[in-house]
Amino acid sequence: MRLTTRTKRSKQLIRLVRPNHVSANNLVYPLFIREDGKKIEIPSIKGQKYLSLEDVVETCNETLDLGIPAVMIFGLLKTKDSDGSVALQKHGFHTKIFKKLKKEFGDDLALISNVCLCDFTANESCVYMEKGKVLHEKTAEMLGKIAVVHAEAGADVVAPAAMADGQVRHIRSALDGEGFDDIPVMSYIKTDSCLFKPFFKAVTSSKVPRKGVDSSKFRADIINEKMFMQKVDLDVGEGADIIIVKPALTNLDLILRVKQKYPTIPIAAFQVSGEYAMIKSPSEKGLLSEKACLMETLSSIKRAGADIILTYYALEAAKVLKDRN
Numbered sequence: 001m002r003l004t005t006r007t008k009r010s011k012q013l014i015r016l017v018r019p020n021h022v023s024a025n026n027l028v029y030p031l032f033i034r035e036d037g038k039k040i041e042i043p044s045i046k047g048q049k050y051l052s053l054e055d056v057v058e059t060c061n062e063t064l065d066l067g068i069p070a071v072m073i074f075g076l077l078k079t080k081d082s083d084g085s086v087a088l089q090k091h092g093f094h095t096k097i098f099k100k101l102k103k104e105f106g107d108d109l110a111l112i113s114n115v116c117l118c119d120f121t122a123n124e125s126c127v128y129m130e131k132g133k134v135l136h137e138k139t140a141e142m143l144g145k146i147a148v149v150h151a152e153a154g155a156d157v158v159a160p161a162a163m164a165d166g167q168v169r170h171i172r173s174a175l176d177g178e179g180f181d182d183i184p185v186m187s188y189i190k191t192d193s194c195l196f197k198p199f200f201k202a203v204t205s206s207k208v209p210r211k212g213v214d215s216s217k218f219r220a221d222i223i224n225e226k227m228f229m230q231k232v233d234l235d236v237g238e239g240a241d242i243i244i245v246k247p248a249l250t251n252l253d254l255i256l257r258v259k260q261k262y263p264t265i266p267i268a269a270f271q272v273s274g275e276y277a278m279i280k281s282p283s284e285k286g287l288l289s290e291k292a293c294l295m296e297t298l299s300s301i302k303r304a305g306a307d308i309i310l311t312y313y314a315l316e317a318a319k320v321l322k323d324r325n
């Protein structure tokens, strides 16, 4: 008789035949570090805390102890400016973060820098715009300059998040020009999504996050997989070393498509703030088991083809994996 689940006969057999196992080795923990030093829970991402330059080392130690090799750095400035030129200051906050962590951890912890204009521009737009039109070249050129500042300070990987066409080309060329030809570019490709909202609330100081900023002008249409793949083709063609698909759960098919089309390029998936909330809220009400739901979603993201997963749940997931062993 043909039975399909004989290999589930024991836990050992399941482990033996399982091809896409979630491992702490493939997780990245995103960190929000505040220049004003406020250490409070992030209201829109419950269970996660803002860090200061002082306590970021402790969190990174915990991350490393759990076997997670990398963190994604989001620096939250006290003051931004109209064109984001604060990003290029010699002793800016991001520079301090990378220098401190590099000094403390050397190569033990990979520091991934989120490179985007919204971290520095007063209106929190990810791109420069004029009369409703995205200025791709101007944006990409600025991202290249920011990438160099971060690499000089100690970033191991730069991850452009603005989705400006030409951003990978400009960053690659700027890094190479300054002797950082060994720094990989990890390019975000995002679809239009309501699931980013808790993140926007977490990184903004205004009551209405990103007021007047139309992000749909530069993100891929959620319905249109051809548009998404065009963007992947462009970024891979320009030299992206890793592609990040964001959000993860609503784009599992796109993760698979990227994997099939580019089997030699590492694929990352970002389990975003809204996905985190979709697990956290019902778990708090007792409707779901948080750990089971977390591991199921991470497993499905892995199965779709992601090699790397960025998640606010990285520490919890690593603890679950540790307990299993």
Ligand SMILES: [Zn+2]
Residues within 6 Å of the ligand: 116, 117, 118, 119, 125, 126, 161, 162
């Ligand atoms: Zn941005």
